[in-house]
Amino acid sequence: MSYQQYPPPQGLPYPGPAPKLPDRRPRDPLAVALGNASLLGLGYFLIRRWLFGALGLVGTAVLVVLLCTQRKTGYEFALIGWGVLQVVHGWFLAQRHPVRAADLTKRLVALGVTVLVFAGVAFERYDVHRIDKEAVAARQAGDCGGVRAAKAKYGVGHRIGDAPRTVRVETDTTACDKVDAAAAVLRSAGPEADTDRLQVAFGMLTAVAERPEQEPITRTALNDFLHGLPLKDACQTVTITEWLRGRPKAGNLLDEAKQVIPRIEPDALLGCGNAKLAKSDWTGARSTYVQLVQRYPHAKQSDGARAGIKKADYEILQAQIQAELARVRELVSSGQYCSTPAKYSPAPKLRSGLNRAVFAGKTDYTSKLPSQWKGTTADNAAMVICAGEDTQGAAVRTCPYRPFVGGGTGIHYVTFHKISVPVQVYELRTGRLIQKTSVQISGAVCPATISYTTFNGVGAPDPDQYVRASTSNIQEAFRPLVVR
Structure with missing residues (x-):
């Protein structure tokens, strides 16, 4: 038998495909809630709500990334809140459909995944606490190597399990880095006794020691320096x-x-x-x-x-x-002693009797003094006697002189003067001026003849002349200076 398709009656609309009816299959709210408690959106996937499931996964991933990077307690509470939100939302979403009898398989799958997630987080959290105890023990023992070894054990799982606690060991590691840097400065400053670097190193240690819990590692660095x-x-x-x-x-x-x-x-x-x-x-x-x-x-x-x-x-x-x-x-x-006198401490003191002297200045007359009067600055000189330029002293006698035949006419009178020598006497052991006077040297006067120069038969002798001093006259004049 064959059939022929007839067109629809004229004037009637084409009904098109049958409309899609909403999914009214029975749901198990407990299985959905258990699945969403895993924070993996599993409950949504069990009831084929793919968009909600994807959103749940993405939200969890974002919060986990923030928790691992920022490591603040607030993100842990955010994750818990996000999980509670999914559980509540999944429960009510499943309630909108006919509630079926318990689906044991789905419940077991949801429960298993959730238990695995929470067990993993619990284990990582426990391991974080264990590692943290190792770090604390190493820090209290002043063992920065142990602190760093503890930090190296932390991984991504530990940060997911207890991210905020992992921050503390990093604080200890940072303190250890500062202490090690200060210890290096101390080691370099010690052998050279460089106090500038010591100041820098102690300043670095002070910054760490301000936190009481960091005192043990600070003490270790300080003791290493002091033991050196x-x-x-x-x-x-x-x-x-x-x-x-x-x-x-x-x-x-x-x-x-x-x-x-x-x-x-x-x-x-x-x-x-x-x-x-x-x-x-x-x-x-x-x-x-x-x-x-x-x-x-x-x-x-x-x-x-x-x-x-x-x-x-x-x-x-x-x-x-x-x-x-x-x-x-x-x-x-x-020749500068008389203008700039100086002392020679071992020189002998002045005493009664002969006191040897070092004679300085003009030596025209002092050179004729006996050697017994002269000392050296290295042994027994008690004085320094400075002699100046001689001048005419007191007049002794005036004598008349008549020129030789052919040497002019008239009588010339010549006055003979003592030789005046200015002297300064210094005590050598102190450099102190003890006497300033003039030595008057006597001598012979009025010799039988005197000489003078004429020019064209005209001339006259110098009317003021020195006495003729002998060595004994010179010594007699200087004697009071050295014999006291």
Whole structure:
């Protein structure tokens, strides 16, 4: 039998395809809720609500990324809220359909996935706490290596399980980095006693020590530095102890660094003083010895310091004497002693009787004095006598002279004067001016003849002339200066 398709009656609309009816299949709300509790949108997928399932996955992924990067507690609560929202929404979404009898298979699948998710998170959270305890124990032991080893164990799963707690060990690691940097500066500053770098290093440690929980690792770095003292160079050790002594209190464990000073400073001061003494730094050695005696008067090292002070005092005195001697010699030889007198401490004191002198200035007359009167600045000279330019002194006698035949006419009168020599007498041991006078040298007067120059038969003798002084006259004039 065959059939022929007839067109629809004219004037009637074409009905088209049958309309799609809504899905009214029965749903199990508990299975949906359990599936959504996994935060994976599983409940939506079980009832073929693909869009909601995808949105659930995307929302969870975004919150997990934010939690792992920001690691703030707020994102953990956001994840919990997001899960609760999906559970409630899935439950009511399933209630809009006919409720069927329990679908045991779907419930078991949803429950299994959710349990796996929560078990994984719980395990990671437990592991975070375990690793954190290791980090805390390492930090309290001052073991930065242990802190870093604990941090290296953290992975993405740990950040998902308990992201905020993973931040704490990173704070410890950052503190360890700062402490290690400060320790490196201390190691470089110690052998050279570079106090500028010590200041920098202690400043870095102070910044870490401000947090009480970071004191153990700070103490480790400080102890490593202090255990390296004293240094091989005693004077560098003294430099460090002086810096520690003068460092203001900071109110933290770094103040304990001063406790090392009494243990190492006495030996360091004695060793430094000896080293300076060996290098002929007498003043520096004495200053170091004095510090030791003043700070530790009853220490056994102070006995050596007192002996060192005596040695340094002697050497300082000898150096001063040599400098004084060189200065006096230079001034005498250059003729500047009388304008710039200087002392020579070992020179003998002035006494009754003969006092030897160093004669400076004009030597026309002093060169004729006996050698017994003359001393040197190195042995027994007690004075320096400076002689100036001679001038005419007191008039002694006036005598008439008649020219020779053919030498003119008339009588010429000539007055003979003593030789006046200005002198300045200095006490050599003090450089003090003790006498300023003129020596009057006597001599013979009115010789039988005197000579003078004529020009074209015209001329006359000098009317004022010196006496004729002999060596004995010169010595007699200078005697009161050296014999007292």
